[in-house]
Amino acid sequence: MGHGHHHHHHHDSRDLKGRNLLISIILNIVITLAQVIGGLISGSLALLSDALHNFSDVLSLVISYAANSLVRKKASTNRTFGYKRAEIIAAFVNSASLIAVAVFLIKEAIERFMDPQPISTGVVIWLSILGIAANGFSVLLLRSDSDRNMNLRSAYLHLLTDMMASVAVLIGGLLMYFFGWFWIDPALTILIAIYLVFMGYDLLKGSTRVLMLFTPKSIEVQRIVEAICSLEPIKNVHHVHIWQLNEDEVHLEAHLDFNRDILLSEFDQILAEIESLLEREFGINHVNIQPEFGKCDSKNIIVQD
Known part of the structure; x- marks a missing residue:
């Protein structure tokens, strides 16, 4: 069986990601505590919902941080892929928790609509400003890595929705302060929750x-088969499996049927050709051919x- 792959190392960027995540975790613990206390004092459901969302952020960031650390662990004989999938599992857990938090918030907001409560708006306004500042800083820390890494994207989305939620809570606080529209509080809670579902589902x-x-999604199996079959002396490609191990590695395994009984040295040359074709055209960097x-x-x- 011929096998080939290319590795890319990101140790320095992983250390930086880890440090940025740690700063975001500390900031979010501070915001969560402040918002819980403020929400209880003021009676604002939007503030408490923001605190709950922030608490889910803390959990998601801790999961992301743990996954980011685990990924660095070396492979072993009983873990041949190491912990390369840890970040994907973290993204899955975080996105599922976003949706669960949103459903809970919608239920709470509907109950509050039936029975609006007066809210002390000063606390709401000041704490939402704190939330915007701290989450905004965390968002900036994680933004550059969020496009390249699913785990950090999940943490980034938690923080971005949190910042937007704090902006909504601030607007709500100002409207309640100047106009006494207390129904704004549960209305905002529902909007925040719907947005969470939308982001989490994707x-x-x-x-x-x-x-x-x-x-x-970006890979068409039929095109790959045609590309490999265009090489001489390959007659047929079958038994194809293509999967993503994590965000850096795409694997392909396949059986190749040859027109003639070729030498092993000739097969090695053809394999090198296939590897370079698949990496160049389709971004596949681990190839296993039978x-x-x-x-x-x-x-x-x-x-x-």
């Missing part, structure tokens, strides 16, 4: 695809168990 779908070993000649099995089925 990430939940993406992390589930990776965990279920689905073919990455060569065959004259073997009696079905050659028509591209994908099979």
Whole structure:
């Protein structure tokens, strides 16, 4: 079986990510405590819902931080992939928790609509300003890595929605202060929650695809088969599996049927050609090929168990 892969190391950036996550965790613990106390004093559900969301942020950031640390651990004989999937699991857990928190907030807000409560707005306004400042800083820390890493994207989304929630709470606090519109509080809570569901669902779908070993969305199996078959002396490609191990590694395994009984040295040359083609055209960086000649099995089925 021919096998090839290319590794990319990101140790320095991982240390930086870890440090940024740690700063965000400390900031969020401070905000959560302040908002819980403020929410209880003021009677604001939007502030308490923001505190709950912030607490889920703390948990999600701790999970992200742990995953970021685990990924660095070396592979071993009983963990041949190491902990490369830790960050995908973290993204899955975080996105599921975002949706669960949102459902709880909607239930609470509907109950509050039935029975609006007067709220001490001064506390709400000051604490929402604190939330905007601290979350805004955390968002800036994680922003640059959020595009390249699903785990950090999940943490970034938690913080971004939190910052927006704090902006909404501030607007609500000002409206309640100047106009006495206390129904604004549960209305904002529902809007924050709907946004959480929207953001969480997308990430939940993406992390589930990776965990279920689905073919990455950007890859068309048929195009890969055609590209490999265009090389001489390959007759057929079958038994293809393509999956993402994490965000840096895409794996392909396949059986190749050859037109003639080639030498091993010739196979090595063809394998190198296939590897460079797959990396260049499709971003696949781990290739595992089983060569065959004259073997009696079905050659028509591209994908099979």
